[in-house]
Amino acid sequence: MLTRRRTLCAGAAALGAATVAAAITPGAGKQAPPPAAGAPAARRPLKPSEYRLRPLTGYGPPRTTPGRTPVRTEPLLRVSGRGRTMVLTFDDGPDPRYTPHILDTLARYEVRAMFFVCGEMAAAHPDLLARMADEGHVVGNHTWSHPLLTELRRSRIRSEMERTSDIVEKAHGHRPEWFRAPYGAWNRAAFQLGAELGMEPLAWTVDTLDWTTPGTRTIVDRVEDGAAPGVVVLSHDAGGDRGQSVRALRRYLPALLDDGYHLTVPRRQYA
Template identity: 40%
Template sequence: METRLTRTGQRLAGLAILVAISAVIGTIVVVAARPHTQAAPPPAVVAPVTTPLPAKYVVLTFDDGPDPAYTPKVLEVLAKYDAKATFFEVGKNVAKHPELTKAIQAAGHSVQNHTWSHADLRHQTAAGFRKQVGDTDTAIKSASGTTPTCLRPPYGGVSATVRKRAKELGKELVLWTIDSRDWSKPGVAVIEKRVLSGVKSGAVILMHDGGGNRSQTIAALPGILEKLKAQGFGFRTLNC
C-alpha cells in the first residue's frame, strides 16, 4: 500500500512539474508575442545647413532707383545668375514706387540710403542733412520693413562734416572701388570692360538702375555676371 501511494505521489509530482513548465513556456510565448512597447529612440539631431559666404567675392551696387522701367529688369538678370546686390535708393523714388523696394527686399537684396533727392550732402545744412537721410529711412522702412544702416553720398561727396553727421545718425558711409560710369552711356562693351578690368576680391562695383536711361547697363549685366562667376567670384550684399 505504501509503495502504491509513493508511486502515485511521484506521478502527481511529475504532473505538477509538467504543468508548471507548460505555464512558464506559455508565459514566455505570450511575452514574446506582445508588441514592442519601449519608447522609440529620439530622432537624430541634424545640424542646420548653412551656405558659407564666398571667400572670393564682389559687391554689386545699383544707385538712384527704384525705377519702374529698369529696376525689374535688373532684378530679373540678377535672379537668373543667382547674384545678390545692394541697392542705394533715392527716397523720393521709393515713395513713388514702394512696391519695387519691397520686391528688392523680398528677393534677398539689400536696400540702403542714397538721400531723398540725390542731394550733395556737402552743401546741406545740419537740418537739411537730417531730412535728406531721415525721410529716406522712413520711406524705405515703410516699403521694406527695414531701416538702412549704410549711406552712399551722391557724387561720392564726402567731407569731415559729412562723416561727422553720418556717424551721428548711425550711418556708415559707403563709396565704391570700381566705377562703371554707366550713367554716361558709353556702350555695353565699355561698361563691361570697366567693371571687369582689374577686378579683385572685395571690390565694390558701382552701377545704376535709375536716374536715366539704363538700357546699356541692363544689356551689359549678363556678360559681367557670367565672367565674374567664371572667374570664381561670389556676391555679397552690404549691411553696415
C-alpha cells in the same frame, strides 16, 4: 537740372580716377580718400547658394551686443571677405523701367546686391523696395533728392537722410544700415549724421561710369578689368537711360561667376 547733374558727376568721376582705393577693415583708422528703372517681373523664390546669397564674413566674430556706429572721416571703399568676393551696387533708383530687369538678372543667378535708393524714387515705387526685401537685397540710403551735400546746411542733410530712411523702413521692413553721398561728395556733417542714424558710409572701388552711356561693351570691360577681391562696383538703375547698364549686367555677371567670384553683400559689424 540734368546738365548740372552731369557736370557734378563728371567732376566726381575725375576726382575718383585720381584716388587710390585701399582695402579697409571696419573700425580701422585712416583710409584712402573716396572717389570724388518695365513692369515688375514675376517673382520666384531664390534658392540658397553656398556663396552667392551669403553675406561677406570677413568682419570677424559676430558681436553679442549692439555697438554704436562709428563716425568716420572717410567712406569705406572696399569690403573684406573670404576668397574672391565682390559687391555690386546700384544707385539712384528704383526706376520701374530698369530696376525690375536688374532684379530679374540677379534672381536668375541667385546673386544679392546693394541698392542705394533716393527717397523720392522709393516713395513713388514702394513695390520695388518690397521686392528687393523679398529677394534678399540690401537697400542703402542715397538721400531724398540727390543733392550735393557739401552745399547744404546740416539740418537739410539730416532731412534728406532721415526722410529716406523712413521710406525704406516702411517699404523694405527696416531702416538702412548703409548710406552713400550723391556724386561721392562727403563732408563731416554727412559722416556724423549718417552715424547718428545708424548707417555706415560706403563708396566704391570700380566706377562703371555707366551714366555717361559709354556703350554696353565698355561697361562690361570696366567691371571685368577692375574685378578683384573686396571690390565694390558702382552702377546705376535710374537717373537716365540705363538700358546699357541692364544689358551689361547680363554679360558681366555670369562671367564673374564663371571666373570664381562670389557676388554678395557685406555684413555690418556695427548695428
